[in-house]
Amino acid sequence: MNEKLQFQLRAQISQMDSISTAPAILMPLLEMLRLPSDRISLEKVVELISYDGAIAAQCLRLANSPLFGRRQTETVRAAVMALGLERVRSMLFGLCVNRVMPQDKWVIPPDAFWRHSLGCALVTQRMANKIEYPEPEKAYLAGLLHDLGFLVNSVLYTDGFRECLRLAAEQHLALHVVEEQVLGFSHCDAGQMLCEHWGLSKELVDAARCHHDVCLLPKAGPLACLVHLSDLLCRVRYLGYGYEEFMGVDLGGDAAWQALVRSYPALEHMDLVRFTFDIDGAMDQIVATVDAVFGAKTMTAPASG
Amino acid sequence: MAIEIAKAKPVAPPDSTPVDPAYLKIRDLIYRISGIYYSEEKHYLLKSRCERRMAALRVTSAPEYFEHLTIRGNRDAELRLLLNEITIGETYMFRHPAQLEALRNVILPSILQAKGLISLKRLRFWCAGCSTGEEPHTLAMFLLEEKDKLLAGWSFEILATDLNDNSLEAARAGIYGEYALRNTSDAMRRKYFKDVGNQKLQGNDLLKAPIRFERINLSDDSKMLFQKGMDVIFCCNVLIYFDLASKRRVVQHFYSNLLPGGYLFLGNAESLFQVDDSFRLVHFAGVTAYLKPTAALAGGGKK
Known part of the structure; x- marks a missing residue:
């Protein structure tokens, strides 16, 4: 990406009305997501949700939906208990993104975006656990946020980005490759800038920036590598951007894998086949979770809830 | 207060009764011997295959069946029979x-x-x-x-x-x-x-x-x-x-x-x-x- 374009994009991001200021709930939410589940306090979550009427309503509605047995849940606390932390935090993230993303600007179908983001978050976390990465929750977060650049492209370059998606789907190509050709930059660049603009940590910024090319950084951090591999795995396992890419993925031969092996020698002896069988088995689960949390009914305007 | 709901019940499989640990051992045994792997979500399949063999042997519990596969004299033959059961019906046109x-x-x-x-x-x-x-x-x-x-x-x-x-x-x-x-x-x-x-x-x-x-x-x-x-x-x-x-x-x-x-x-x-x-x-x-x-x-x- 050339310097002029970089400068221009950065300026545009800071002027984007919807995106320039992160929703008030986002920062405390991201703080919370960084913690291991057993260190998150229920009170904190309830407090966070209660700040925001629309989100609280959404929580209650989901907890009272047939999916959860139509319990008569009347407090945010009871709703959070009924839904479980996993679902609550995915939902919070979804609602945050929906705040910054005007409904008519979606280019990638929203359900594909949610499935891919959440799928990637869960796979990244599983992989992190597998290699005994010390902060698996942070890995989850990095997976969840890695494609935020799509929001920027959808809002600022709606037509161009729509053309990218059309070309990529038609020719079964990787979207970032087409973005580079058509727009001159990819969602990785845009994601990096948005994450920087929102003041996210350097590791998260790097994961967003390098998840398609870990060689961009002289020393790719493990987080970027994990996200890169999970992203590949999700895309080759029907959790991509809503179309099929024609590709074969050799995880073990990937530069990110080799970088990880250097830091985590245990990986070299890992049974990659068994791991991917496990991930395959979990994919249905991931899709079910995403549909439960972001399903069409729950994603419509919270005001009606 | 630490939250104890983090492991809330997953949405997808309606029948989420806990798996008998003996099936996990059988799963690992099959994987080690044959290379066929059953992920967590496919346990019900493994279970039903084992149950067919267990019925034939009049064995009532998974741990007992595990013994048939590992320490009984007929273990090699039994393992083969189980593998047959696992791959049964695998073959028809356009299967994959x-x-x-x-x-x-x-x-x-x-x-x-x-x-x-x-x-x-x-x-x-x-x-x-x-x-x-x-x-x-x-x-x-x-x-x-x-x-x-x-x-x-x-x-x-x-x-x-x-x-x-x-x-x-x-x-x-x-x-x-x-x-x-x-x-x-x-x-x-x-x-x-x-x-x-x-x-x-x-x-x-x-x-x-x-x-x-x-x-x-x-x-x-x-x-x-x-x-x-x-x-x-x-x-x-x-x-x-x-x-x-x-x-x-x-x-x-x-x-x-x-x-x-x-x-x-x-x-x-x-x-x-x-x-x-x-x-x-x-x-x-x-x-x-x-x-x-x-x-x-x-x-x-x-x-």
């Missing part, structure tokens, strides 16, 4: 559409591109352990359908081998009933089969032309040495019956039989972990395969 999709979308285009540089435009496929012939016939239909598209200007042949004479005879005859044809469209049936009465269809000459049937024992080193120049080898649910040493030998043969850039397909849940590390594991949509790297890849990609 994801394999064919991977061939069409990724594998064949890359092989054609590499081989297109030399003048001999011929592809060789091998179904090793073809049983009653569903797999080679499926492959033949698939390739014949691509003849004027992807494979325009190319010729191809399929070697279909098995150890069992009865299976081979059935495969050669190519007569199939409704079960084997359940995934075969009417158009395909009309084009590649003829009605032989009794609600059976038999493959016609068009379908049989590219297939050569032969009896080969995969453990017969002298015969294995002569199957060179393969582009893609299919060997589904065959190696699961081999012990580790024989498995290694067969897989090494496959490796040298394949051309660089060629692929080996195993059964859907089969793994080569700790059997071989010359192949590269490659993921495609809905299926995995093993690649024999080209010289350039082999240098860079090896661990």
Whole structure:
């Protein structure tokens, strides 16, 4: 990406009305997501949700939906208990993104975006656990946020980005490759800038920036590598951007894998086949979770809830 | 207050009763011996397969059945019976559409591109352990359908081998009933089969032309040495019956039989972990395969 374009994009991001200021709930939410589940306090979550009427309503509605047995849940606390932390935090993230993303600007179908983001978050976390990465929750977060650049492209370059998606789907190509050709930059660049603009940590910024090319950084951090591999795995396992890419993925031969092996020698002896069988088995689960949390009914305007 | 709801019950499987740990042991045993793996979400399948064997043995608990598989005198025979149970009903036409999709979308285009540089435009496929012939016939239909598209200007042949004479005879005859044809469209049936009465269809000459049937024992080193120049080898649910040493030998043969850039397909849940590390594991949509790297890849990609 050339310097002029970089400068221009950065300026545009800071002027984007919807995106320039992160929703008030986002920062405390991201703080919370960084913690291991057993260190998150229920009170904190309830407090966070209660700040925001629309989100609280959404929580209650989901907890009272047939999916959860139509319990008569009347407090945010009871709703959070009924839904479980996993679902609550995915939902919070979804609602945050929906705040910054005007409904008519979606280019990638929203359900594909949610499935891919959440799928990637869960796979990244599983992989992190597998290699005994010390902060698996942070890995989850990095997976969840890695494609935020799509929001920027959808809002600022709606037509161009729509053309990218059309070309990529038609020719079964990787979207970032087409973005580079058509727009001159990819969602990785845009994601990096948005994450920087929102003041996210350097590791998260790097994961967003390098998840398609870990060689961009002289020393790719493990987080970027994990996200890169999970992203590949999700895309080759029907959790991509809503179309099929024609590709074969050799995880073990990937530069990110080799970088990880250097830091985590245990990986070299890992049974990659068994791991991917496990991930395959979990994919249905991931899709079910995403549909439960972001399903069409729950994603419509919270005001009606 | 620490939150204790983090492990809330998952949404998907309605029946989420905890799995008997003995099944986990059986799962690991099967994986270690045969290479077939059941992920957590597939436990119900494993359970139902075991239960059929348990009923036959009048065994009532999973731990007791685990003993039958590990310490009782008949353990080898029992393990074989369980593996039979696991692979039962595995064979019908178009059983693995994801394999064919991977061939069409990724594998064949890359092989054609590499081989297109030399003048001999011929592809060789091998179904090793073809049983009653569903797999080679499926492959033949698939390739014949691509003849004027992807494979325009190319010729191809399929070697279909098995150890069992009865299976081979059935495969050669190519007569199939409704079960084997359940995934075969009417158009395909009309084009590649003829009605032989009794609600059976038999493959016609068009379908049989590219297939050569032969009896080969995969453990017969002298015969294995002569199957060179393969582009893609299919060997589904065959190696699961081999012990580790024989498995290694067969897989090494496959490796040298394949051309660089060629692929080996195993059964859907089969793994080569700790059997071989010359192949590269490659993921495609809905299926995995093993690649024999080209010289350039082999240098860079090896661990």
